[in-house]
Amino acid sequence: MSTSSSARPPIPSTVWPARGRHTAAAAADLVREHLRRLKDDQVIDDCKEVPADESPEGRSVFEARWRVPEEVTVRARLTLTDVPESGPDTGREWTLVAEAERPWDQRWPSPATVFWPWEQDTGPDYESPTGLRLGDVNPLPTDETDMRRALRGAQRDGWSIDVVVHEAMTPDAVGRRPLTRFLPPGLRHRVVEHRASPHQLRAVNYALRDSGVEVPRGGAVVLPGTPAPLDSDPGDLTVRTVFLDGSEPTELVDAVIRFAALPKPLPDGAQEALAALREDWSLLTLEEELARERRLVAMYAEALEAMTRSRDLYREAAERAHEALTVFRESGEAPEPQQTGTTGKPAGSPLQQLTRTFERLKWRPAPSASGTTEAKETPEG
CATH class of the missing domain: 3.40.30 (Glutaredoxin)
Known part of the structure; x- marks a missing residue:
C-alpha cells in the first residue's frame, strides 16, 4: 500500500536512491560478474552476495563498498526482485540505495555503474514501472x-x-x-x-x-x-x-x-530499502566486526547487570516481607487459623451449617402406603 508523502521522512543528504528494471534474463549473473571484475581491478574495496536463505523469497541481494574522492566510504545495497513475465514489467525490478559518510556529491560516480555493466545494449536503464x-x-x-x-x-x-x-x-x-x-x-x-x-x-x-x-x-x-x-x-x-x-x-x-x-520525501519503498542497508548490512571490515562484537558484549553485560539488579531487589523485598510476617506473628495479634472439616476445607459458620441441614431434611423422601418411597415436600412454616 502506498504511503502518503507527508508521513514519510525526507531523503537524507547522504543517501543516493534509484530504482529501475532490467530486461535481461540473467540480471543477477551480470551483477556478480561485474562486481567481481571491479573488485579484482581494485575499483571497489569489497562486494558480497547475501546468501539466499537470508534474503526474501524471489529476491537477490548484493552489497558493495568503495571509496570516492577524499577517501569517503560509500556502502550500497542492490535488491533484484522477480516481476511478471508479461506486460511492461518484463524482467527484474531493481532497487539501489547507497549511503556515504558525508552528504552526497553528484560529481561522484553513480552507484549504478558499480553494479551494472551500463555500456551494454540490454542494460538496467529502464524506469520502473513505466518502462x-x-x-x-x-x-x-x-x-x-x-x-x-x-x-x-x-x-x-x-x-x-x-x-x-x-x-x-x-x-x-x-x-x-x-x-x-x-x-x-x-x-x-x-x-x-x-x-x-x-x-x-x-x-x-x-x-x-x-x-x-x-x-x-x-x-x-x-x-x-x-x-x-x-x-x-x-x-x-x-x-x-x-x-x-x-x-x-x-x-x-x-x-x-x-x-x-x-x-x-523518501519515495515508496525507499524507507524499507534504506533500513535494510543500515540494519542488515553484512559486508563488514575487520574493524567494523570488532566494533560490532564490542557493542554486543556491552549490550549483554548491561542486560546481565539489569537482571542481577532485579534479582537482588526481589530477594531484598522477599526478606523484608518475611521479617514483617515474623514480627507480626510474635506480637500475638495474628488471627487464629480457621477450623476445617475432614476434607481440609473451612467448616463455615454455624448458621451456614444449620441452613444446609434444613435443606437436606426438606427434600428427604417419605414412605408411601405401598411401601415405596415418594418425594414429599415438607411444608414450610
Missing part, C-alpha cells in the same frame, strides 16, 4: 490521453527526476541525442528525459496545468512531482531556451542540480 529509458530520449506519446497518463505517472514517481524538453523544430541526429549525458555522474541514472515534438506544446501544458509549471516554446521544465518540494520555485524549474545543437544546456543542467538538492 521509459533512463539516460535516453523518451518521445511523449502522440495520443493526448496516453500523454496525460505518462506525465501524471512521472509526477507521482519519486524515484526519478523528470524533465520535459520541447523541440521548437524537428532536430537533426545531433539534436536527438539525450541531454542527460551532460549531467553530473550522480544524476545521469536518475533523470528521465521526455521530448515533446513541435506541435505538442499546447497539449503538454494542458496536461501539466495542475502541476504549477509549464514548458516554454523551445525550452524545458523540471517536473516538481506530487507533492512539490516545499522550497521549489516554478521559476527555478523552468528553462526558457534549450539549444538542440549538441552544445551543453548549462541552464537546464543547473536547474536539475538545484532540484536534486531540494529536500524531498
Whole structure:
C-alpha cells in the first residue's frame, strides 16, 4: 500500500536512491560478474552476495563498498526482485540505495555503474514501472490521453527526476541525442528525459496545468512531482531556451542540480530499502566486526547487570516481607487459623451449617402406603 508523502521522512543528504528494471534474463549473473571484475581491478574495496536463505523469497541481494574522492566510504545495497513475465514489467525490478559518510556529491560516480555493466545494449536503464529509458530520449506519446497518463505517472514517481524538453523544430541526429549525458555522474541514472515534438506544446501544458509549471516554446521544465518540494520555485524549474545543437544546456543542467538538492520525501519503498542497508548490512571490515562484537558484549553485560539488579531487589523485598510476617506473628495479634472439616476445607459458620441441614431434611423422601418411597415436600412454616 502506498504511503502518503507527508508521513514519510525526507531523503537524507547522504543517501543516493534509484530504482529501475532490467530486461535481461540473467540480471543477477551480470551483477556478480561485474562486481567481481571491479573488485579484482581494485575499483571497489569489497562486494558480497547475501546468501539466499537470508534474503526474501524471489529476491537477490548484493552489497558493495568503495571509496570516492577524499577517501569517503560509500556502502550500497542492490535488491533484484522477480516481476511478471508479461506486460511492461518484463524482467527484474531493481532497487539501489547507497549511503556515504558525508552528504552526497553528484560529481561522484553513480552507484549504478558499480553494479551494472551500463555500456551494454540490454542494460538496467529502464524506469520502473513505466518502462521509459533512463539516460535516453523518451518521445511523449502522440495520443493526448496516453500523454496525460505518462506525465501524471512521472509526477507521482519519486524515484526519478523528470524533465520535459520541447523541440521548437524537428532536430537533426545531433539534436536527438539525450541531454542527460551532460549531467553530473550522480544524476545521469536518475533523470528521465521526455521530448515533446513541435506541435505538442499546447497539449503538454494542458496536461501539466495542475502541476504549477509549464514548458516554454523551445525550452524545458523540471517536473516538481506530487507533492512539490516545499522550497521549489516554478521559476527555478523552468528553462526558457534549450539549444538542440549538441552544445551543453548549462541552464537546464543547473536547474536539475538545484532540484536534486531540494529536500524531498523518501519515495515508496525507499524507507524499507534504506533500513535494510543500515540494519542488515553484512559486508563488514575487520574493524567494523570488532566494533560490532564490542557493542554486543556491552549490550549483554548491561542486560546481565539489569537482571542481577532485579534479582537482588526481589530477594531484598522477599526478606523484608518475611521479617514483617515474623514480627507480626510474635506480637500475638495474628488471627487464629480457621477450623476445617475432614476434607481440609473451612467448616463455615454455624448458621451456614444449620441452613444446609434444613435443606437436606426438606427434600428427604417419605414412605408411601405401598411401601415405596415418594418425594414429599415438607411444608414450610
